[in-house]
Amino acid sequence: MTPRLGAPLSLLAAFLLLFSLGCSTGGGGDDPTLSVAVSRQPTIPGQGTRVFVSAEACQNCHGAIYADFRQTGHPYKLNKVVNGQMPTYPYSSIAGALERITGAVNSLGAPQSYADVSYVIGGFGWKARWMDRNGFIVTGTGVQYNLDDGSMSAYNAAQVDKKYDCGECHTTGWRPFDAALNPNRQDNLPGMEGTFHSTGVQCEACHGLGGIHVATMNKADIVRKATPRTKAELEAADQAYGRAIACSECHTRDGERNHANGYVSPANAAGFAGVGGRIMAAGGLIQHHEQFDELLAIDPDNTAAGSTRMASFQTAKFTCTACHDQHKVTIYKPGTPGRVGGGPGVKSSNADCMTCHPNNDPAQSKHPAMAHLNCIDCHMPKMVKSATSRKSGGAVPVNIGDIKTHIFRINLSKTDASQFTADGKFAYPYLTAQFACHQCHDGTRAHDRTDRNESGFDFH
Structure with missing residues (x-):
C-alpha cells in the first residue's frame, strides 16, 4: 500500500x-x-x-x-570519502588501486590520494571509479579498477570533466x-x-x-x-x-528515464509504452544492469509489441523476488574467498529451478554427460559484461562476460550470427548455441556437437 x-x-x-x-x-x-x-x-x-x-x-x-x-552491493553504489580515507567493503577491497590510475583527462588530473577524491563509485563486486574534488568522474585510459583481475581500464577517455548524473x-x-x-x-x-x-x-x-x-x-x-x-x-x-x-527502473538500460531525456526512455521513443526496454549489447556481449530487460525479452525488431514472454511467465514468475532475497548477498558466500556466486540471496540450485520446472532435472537427462550440470550452466551463461570479459578456448572462441544472463530461454534453431542485431547494439531474447553450449562445447573435445536442431536431441 x-x-x-x-x-x-x-x-x-x-x-x-x-x-x-x-x-x-x-x-x-x-x-x-x-x-x-x-x-x-x-x-x-x-x-x-x-x-x-x-x-x-x-x-x-x-x-x-x-x-x-x-x-x-546496493549500499555501496556510491561512497563518500570522509577525512581522506578510502572506503571499505564487506568482501572486496580497492586498496592500492587509486595509485595505479593512468591517462586521466579530467581538468584536475589523476587524484594523488584520497584527499583528492570526493566519492568512489562502486568498489563492491566488479569495479570502482573515482570522482575528483570537484565532483567530476575521473575519465581516461586507465581510470577504472576491475576487481576480477586487478586490471585498470578506460572509461569515457574522450570526455573531460564528466558530470555525475547517476x-x-x-x-x-x-x-x-x-x-x-x-x-x-x-x-x-x-x-x-x-x-x-x-x-x-x-x-x-x-x-x-x-x-x-x-x-x-x-x-x-x-x-x-x-x-x-x-x-x-x-x-x-x-x-x-x-x-x-522499483527494481525495473534501475535494472534496465534501454528503459532508462531521467531528467536529461525528459523521462522518455530510448525504448519509449522506439514505440514501447512500458517500463524497461530492449536488451542492449556492445562488443559481442550484453551490457550490465539489464536484468529486467532480459526478463522482459523484447524482440528488438518489434519493440512496440513489448514482451515476448508467455502470459504464464509474466504473471507467475515475472518478479525478481521469485529467485532473489533482495536483502542478502548474491555474488559472495560468507566465509568463502572471492566472487564465487551462489550466495544466500539467490535460489540457484537445480532443486530451486525445479520448483517451477519439475520435469527438467539434469540428473534425469537422457544425456549422461549432462547429469552433473546445474540448470544455470546452460540457461544462465556469462553473457553479460560489467567490468571484464575473456574468450573461451577452441576453434571458434566464444565471448565470456562476468555476469550471468537472465534471458534463460534457449533456441538452438537460431544460428550464432542471430544472437545480436546486425549492428551489434541489441541482443535477441533467446540464447543461441554460441552461449548456451559452446562455452563448453568449443570444438576441442570428441563429444562436441555441431547439431543445433533441438528436436534432434532431448536434453532433459
Whole structure:
C-alpha cells in the first residue's frame, strides 16, 4: 500500500525521532551521511514535511535484515570519502588501486590520494571509479579498477570533466539539478548533477520515505512492493522525491528515464509504452544492469509489441523476488574467498529451478554427460559484461562476460550470427548455441556437437 507521504510529522514526533536516532557514523564502510537530522529535511511545497530517517533507523526494528543488507552491493553504489580515507567493503577491497590510475583527462588530473577524491563509485563486486574534488568522474585510459583481475581500464577517455548524473539509481533521495525545481548540487560540487539524502541504495530507496512509518509503526505507512514511478511523478515539483523505486527502473538500460531525456526512455521513443526496454549489447556481449530487460525479452525488431514472454511467465514468475532475497548477498558466500556466486540471496540450485520446472532435472537427462550440470550452466551463461570479459578456448572462441544472463530461454534453431542485431547494439531474447553450449562445447573435445536442431536431441 502506498504510504501517506503527504502527512507531516508532529513537532513532538520529529523531536523524539531525532533524539532516538543520534548521529552514529557506523562502521565497515558505512557512510556518515546515513544519519541525517530530521530538521534538515526539505519541505516540498504542497506536500508537507517529507522525512527520510536513514537505514540506521530501520535497523532499530529490522536488525537482522539490516545486517544482511549491509553485506550486499546496493549500499555501496556510491561512497563518500570522509577525512581522506578510502572506503571499505564487506568482501572486496580497492586498496592500492587509486595509485595505479593512468591517462586521466579530467581538468584536475589523476587524484594523488584520497584527499583528492570526493566519492568512489562502486568498489563492491566488479569495479570502482573515482570522482575528483570537484565532483567530476575521473575519465581516461586507465581510470577504472576491475576487481576480477586487478586490471585498470578506460572509461569515457574522450570526455573531460564528466558530470555525475547517476544518482537516480546509485543514491537514496536523488533530485536532479534543475534551475527551477532543484537549483542545487550535492556538497556544492560543480560536477554533481543533483542532490541526494544518502549515498548508495539504502532501505528507503526501495521502500520509500520511512518517517511516517517510524512514527506510527504501521506497516501501511511504508511501501512493501514498489511499482514504477510515473512520468508525471518524476516531472512533479518534488521530482518524485522519496517515492519508492522499483527494481525495473534501475535494472534496465534501454528503459532508462531521467531528467536529461525528459523521462522518455530510448525504448519509449522506439514505440514501447512500458517500463524497461530492449536488451542492449556492445562488443559481442550484453551490457550490465539489464536484468529486467532480459526478463522482459523484447524482440528488438518489434519493440512496440513489448514482451515476448508467455502470459504464464509474466504473471507467475515475472518478479525478481521469485529467485532473489533482495536483502542478502548474491555474488559472495560468507566465509568463502572471492566472487564465487551462489550466495544466500539467490535460489540457484537445480532443486530451486525445479520448483517451477519439475520435469527438467539434469540428473534425469537422457544425456549422461549432462547429469552433473546445474540448470544455470546452460540457461544462465556469462553473457553479460560489467567490468571484464575473456574468450573461451577452441576453434571458434566464444565471448565470456562476468555476469550471468537472465534471458534463460534457449533456441538452438537460431544460428550464432542471430544472437545480436546486425549492428551489434541489441541482443535477441533467446540464447543461441554460441552461449548456451559452446562455452563448453568449443570444438576441442570428441563429444562436441555441431547439431543445433533441438528436436534432434532431448536434453532433459
